[in-house]
Amino acid sequence: xxxxxxxxxxxxxxxxxxxxxxxxxTVQQEGWGGIKAKDAGxxxxxxxxxxxxxxxxxx
Numbered sequence: 001x002x003x004x005x006x007x008x009x010x011x012x013x014x015x016x017x018x019x020x021x022x023x024x025x026t027v028q029q030e031g032w033g034g035i036k037a038k039d040a041g042x043x044x045x046x047x048x049x050x051x052x053x054x055x056x057x058x059x
Contacts, residue, residue: 009047
């Protein structure tokens, strides 16, 4: 029996990051499975940067 992974990032955040990083059109046409591993990694890196910036502002 397979489990579906629960997404840590909201769909809104993922879409915004994809737009910022320039591969949103691929997501629209092929879904998230159509993006390159490098793009997914860059998206995670950017999300971490944004989280760190938000945490620094709260400190």
